[in-house]
Amino acid sequence: MVVGGGDAPNKLPALLSNPQNIRNLCIMAHVDHGKTSLADALVASNGLINQRQAGRIRYMDSRKEEMERGITMKSSCVSLAYKRPEGEYIINLIDSPGHVDFSSEVSTAVRLCDGTIIVVDVIEGVCAQTKVVLQQAWAENIRPVLVLNKIDRLILDMKLSPIDCYYHIAQVLEQVNAYMGELYNTAVLAKESEVEEIRKQAERERKLSEIERKVSECEMPEAQRIFADWGINTVDDSDLYFLPELGNVVFASAYDGWGFSIHHFANLFSAKLGMNKAVLNKTLWGDYYITTKGGEKKIVSGARDKRKNPLFVTILENLYKVYDTIMVKKDKYETEKLAETLGVKIPMSIRKSTDMRLKLNCLCSGWLPLASAVLEMVVEHLPSAADMSEERATKLMCSATQRFDSLPPETQKLKKAFMKCSSDKNEPLIVYISKMFGVQRELLPVDKNTGIKVTHENVSQGLLSEKEIATRRDVLRRRKEATLVAVNTESGQERILTTEENEELTSQQEQIMKDKEEKVEEERKGMNEEVFVAFARVFSGTLRTGQKVYVLGPKHDPNTVLALTALNEQQIEEKLKDYKHIHICKISGIYLLLGREYELLECAAAGTVVGITGLEDTVIKSATLSSSLAMSPFTELTMSVNPILRVAVEPHDPRDLPKLRAGLKLLNQADPCVQIALQNNGEYVILTAGEVHLQRCIDDLQERYARVPVRTSDPIVPFRETIILPPTVDRLNEAIEGENINLRKMDKSDPLGVVEVNGRLGKLRCRAVPLPEAVTKLLEQNEELLKLVTLAGAIVTDKTNTHNAGSDMTDNILSKQEAGTKSEMSALAKAMENRQKLKTETFKAITDFKMSLDKAFKDAGVEWKNAVNEIWSFGPHRCGPNILLNRIKTYPRPSVWEKASLIDSPLAAYDTSFVTGFQMASVAGPLCEEPMMGVCFIIEDWSLAPANVSESGDSQLQSFGISSGQIISLSKDTLRKAFENQCQRLVCAMYSCVISVTSEVVGRMYSVIGKRQGRIVDGDITEGSTSWNITAYLPVIESMNFANELRKSTSGEAMPQLVFSHWEMLDIDPFWEPQTTEELMHWGEKSDSGNSARKYINAVRKRKGLAIDEKIVEFAEKQRTLSKNK
Structure with a gap:
């Protein structure tokens, strides 16, 4: 049974000490699929809100914007109590947003949970954000259960028959399981590849005589040998899917307050029909029906082939009868009779009400309470706080690019603390903060037994509530009204004060009261300030108020501070003042989160989700708290959406x-x-x-x-700049030939656009060419891998055998000349030291990436042959989608993949300066100072001026030689000129827009998308309805106020979901000008009315303060009138 009423919140603190009975979970779904309504039903079970308000009050949405828009914008937590015969459970429930703009809030919620409730609207089915949240749950290794919501709409809105309703629900369930299968297959194949690579790496290491460790396949752990033989067809994945017969699916209508699992009706039918409960659990869902052949009731399969109603239809028929009686016929007498049959008591106030939906909610929530069905499923199928898997503990402590065994032994031992989840005082404290959120000071309760004096300092620390300050003000006023007019004389007798003495005393007391009231008023204002509360989970140990903890930053390395563990506490604090990645902080308050309310706790045991104050000065977004310096910071959160x-x-x-x-x-x-x-x-x-x-x-x-x-x-809105090969047709789709060729600033004598500079600094010859599309896409998709290649020195060489690349990793390093400055040299040395910690699969990923890049170059044509081994640098930021190629015959420097070697060339001293110029050129192109994309700069020749430069007449050059700054300027200017010598194009950021719309307004939706330069890429009608699911691409620059305009045009029938998809080139020449008479008639003299590329470029340049090709007044000397002469 569910613990309800006002007592439930009071029981919570006493139940927090047993992690076996704690369930940490979040509710995730697509927007408007019913997450908050489901949360309301669960909150109502604990008496925090009235049962009648569930689904309507949106208790977890406390912000004004959330109430106005009707969507959840932040993740918020509430702790609930649930009672079963074997004991009471704590359910820490986190409601997360479904809107794609707030996906980061979902990421913060998932990290603190062990399980999740996936809510799917049976009308809309699996939507874009549904797949995103399933992917997030999979990536974080948390177990999901499923709630199929809004079944009432199949009955009332779509008016399906019970049998059609069953097949529709089965189809939606199949969609969810199909996507889970995709995730699983991908993971199994990746794991197989990883294990195979581990075996090969072990064999290589065994053959290396200089490495003492010997690893062979027979020495692998038993689990690895077994898993090495895994395959998709041999692995048991029965626990992966959502199967009603297992009990991990609930069928529900959160708005009407009812829900059930198969097990509920299995118990009911078992008692009424006298059939085996275990058999009913397996056959109530599926292609099974009851037959009475031979006078005995039997359950057999083949209902669809024999045109029989499956058993689940029997359940639906009962629901249909309830809806038909109350919502269709609106028969009050039959409603009361139905309630009596189902054993539900309807209060007199609801019986007299004319709101039939209220009666339906009361009847259904009493017959099939949603909270009981969901919480029973949660307790039964989701892991407790103490049941963390070893795989998840490893992922939390170690990033995907690092081996766990590379962590210090003291850090590796802490994994047992994660899995043990013990509150014992001897266990290390481990707390993760996923986000900080603001709360008004007046909403936080305080310990009323502390007896702390009212001071501004105490108020600012949140020790007194606004109510308590108001009480103290009343006390002061009462003292003023009860001013004594008699005082003791020296003889101990009382006398009446004179008028002058009384006035003087009154004046003094009024001044004292005025000062006190001003002070209290200042303290009152302080109560309205925001207090930042850390949204955190205790993974091990016990967190106490007033406790000092280490706040570990994301760049903290345990190796650097392990030596301090031998010192005493005071010495450690003194040493850590010089270490910027660890701070010592004192916990000022711990709070149990109850949605909109907070309850003060003395301590928080392992497994609990709480709010913590006192960390606002040391924690920015997320952090790790620990009592051990050996603890490594938690891995970064996985964000599905980046700010754009x-x-x-x-x-x-x-x-x-x-x-x-x-x-x-x-x-x-x-x-x-x-x-x-x-x-x-x-x-x-x-x-x-x-x-x-x-x-x-x-x-x-x-x-x-x-x-x-x-x-x-x-x-x-960000843009990118790129170049293309000379086009063959113009904007009128006519062939470009003869005098119509208009390649802006291109040297007509050199169609390849080669730029050659021969000046006082030397000779430089280069050209810019567009990268093959496949290469650009590879570079864009593997940005994080490029950072590892460049910064961590994860170099690959495949001159002998690509499969042996892992053994060559330890020898290959970046050229020290690329480090440039001493600080960069130090950073590179640190990177090379830490490179050994990279996982084997990371090395393999780099090797595979290089092979894919090589294949993409070879497929692009013979001119790109061996280009992958000529890569000098990537840009911008050394990890972008642009490439600098070295084809200088006199300077055979190692490519970015090869190991460093000393090069006897005067160019080596300026290598870093040249690359810096390339980085500066690629980060800000000439069109509108936006980063370049898909551009390859080929350096064909580079030589420095001879040592004897007296003929140049440059005295500074004679005295000091060529400086690095001059080389940077030469490189940057020349590469920009090479870019300008080609046909330039603007690249726009594109949204993927998913719209659910009815057939009546599809045409109006098309016109809105077309007006904003968008295009439809996919459209499909939802089976059994008149709704369409439309997918379109829309430029981000055109998306402002798009949702409002679309809603107005479609009378509120369309709701778009916009998420960044990709970059797309705008195939319009921003510098094209009409030349022929036909072009002038069609486009006008300026040709700027329909040139969206030029419009975007001018807007960006104007915003950045750059020169634009516009004139305020073309003929300033000409007098003009604004009115027409009559």
Whole structure:
């Protein structure tokens, strides 16, 4: 039974000490699939809200914007109690957003959980965000269960028959399981490849005489040998899928408050029909029916072939009868009779009500309570806080690119603490903070038994609530009203004060009271400030109020501080002052999270999800807390959406700039996805995931954090710049030939666009060519791998055998000349030292990436032969989708893949400077200073000026020689000129737009998308309905206010979901100008009316303060009139 009523929250603190009876889970789904309504039903089971309000009050949505828009924008937690015969359980339930703009909130919730409830709308089926959350759950190794919601709409809206309803639900369930199968197959194949590589690596290491460790296949752990023989067809994946017969699926209507699993009706039918319960559990879902042949009831298969109703249809027929009686016929007498039959008591107030939906909710929630069905499934099928798998513990402690056995032994031992989940005082404290969120100080309770004096310091620390301050003010006022007019004389007798003495005493007391009231008022204002609470889970040990803990930053390396463990506490604190990745902090408060309310705790045991105060000065977004210096920081959260939409903000009043700066700092701390940047021109820029996310951030900045009115720029959308081969047709689709060839700034004598500079610094010859599309896509998809190649020195050489690349890794390093400065040299040395920690599969991934890149080059044509071994650098930031190729015959420097070697060439001293020039050129192209994409710069010749430069007349060059800055400038300018010599194009960021819309308004939706330069890529009608699921691509620059316009045009029938998809070239020449008479008539003299590329470029250049090809007044000396002469 469910623990309900007002007592449930009071029982929670006493139940937090047993991790076996704690379930940490989150609710995830596509937007508007019913997550918050389901959460309401579970919250109502504990008496926090009225049962009648469940599904309507949206208890977990406390923000004003959430209530106005009807969507969840933040993940919030509530602790619930659930009672079973064997004991009571704590359910830490986290409600997460479904809107794609707030996917980062889902990531913060998943990290703290061991399981998840996936909610799917049976009308819409598996949507885009449903797949995203399933992928997130898989990546974090948490177990899911399924709730198929909104079955009432199949009955009332779609008006399906019971048999059609069954097949529709079965189809939706099949969609979910099909996607789970995709995830599983991908993981199994990857694991097989990983184990095979481990075996090969072990064999290589065994053959190396200089390595003492000997590993052979027979020495592998038993589990690895078994898994090495795994295959998709041989692995048992029965526990992977959502199967009603297993009990991990609940059929529900959260709005009407009912839900059930197969096991519920198996118990019911077993008692009524006298059949075996275990048999019913397996046959109530599926192609089974009851036959009475031979006078005995039997359950047999083949219902569909024999045109019989499956057993599940019998359950649906009972539901149909309830809906038909109450919602269709609206028969009050039959409703009361039905309630009596089902054993449900309907209160008199509801019987008299004319709201039939209220009666339906009361009857169904009493007959098939949703909370009981879901919480029973959670307790039965989701792991407890103490049942963490070894694989998940390893993933939390060690990143995907690092071997676990490369961590210090002291750190590896902590994995047992993760899996043990013990609150014993001897166990190390391990806490993970997934995000920080702001709470008004007045909402946090305090310990009323502390007796702390009212001071501004105490108030600012959250020790007194606003109510308590108001009480103290009343006490002071009562003292003022009860002023004594008599005092003791020296003889001990009382006398009446004179009028002058009384006035003087009254004046003194009034001044004292005034001072006290002013002080209390200041303290009262302090109560309205935001307090940052850390959203955290205790994985091991016990966290106590007042305890000092180590706050570990994401770059903390246990190896650097293990030597400090031999010192005493005071010495450790002194030593850590010089170490920027560890801070010591004191816990000021621990709170049990109850949705909109908070309950103060003295301590938090292992397995609990709590809020922690006192960390706002040391934690920005996420952090690891521990009592052990050997603890490694938790791996980074997996974000499915990256911020791409930007705006510049400034205060209306320039004097409020310090407040804005402080508010931006708080906003950055409170939102896990937002990024704050300071531009070179002094502008503060906010980067967000989408338009809805942007609006929420601006509202938070003005109302909660900065508390000053701000002015925002137009949304700043990123672009990319690229080049293409000379086109063969113009905008009128006519062949370009003869004098019509208009290749801007291209040297007509050299169609290849070769740029040659021969000046006082030497000779440089290069050209820019577009990269093959497959190569650009590979570079874009493997950005993180390129960072490892460049920074960690994970070099691959395949001159002998690609499969032996792993053994060559230990010998291959980047050229030290590329380090440039001493700081870079130090960083590179550190990277080479840590390179040994990289996992075998990471080395293999780099090798595979190089092979894929080589294949893509070879497929592009003979001119790209051996290009993969000529790569000098990637850019921008040494990991971007642009390449610098070295084809200098006199400078055979090692490629980015090969091991370093000393090169006897004067160019070697300027190698880093040349690469820096390439990085600067690729990070800001000539069109509008946006990064380049898909460009290859081929350096064909480079030589320095001879040592005797007296003929040049440059005295500075004669005295000091060629400086690195001059080489950087030469490289940058020449590469930009090579870029300009080609046909330039703008590349736009594109949204993938998923829209669910009815057939009546599909045409209006098409016109809105077409007007904003979008295009439809897929469309399919939902079976059994008139709804269409449309997928379109839409430029991000055209997406502003798109959702509002679409809703207005379709009368609210269409709801888009926008998520960044890819980069797409805008195939319009931004510099094209009409030349022929026909072109002039069609496009006009300027040809700028329909040239969206030029419009975008001018807008970006204007925003950046760059020159644009526009004139305010073309003929300033000509007098003009604005009115027409009559």
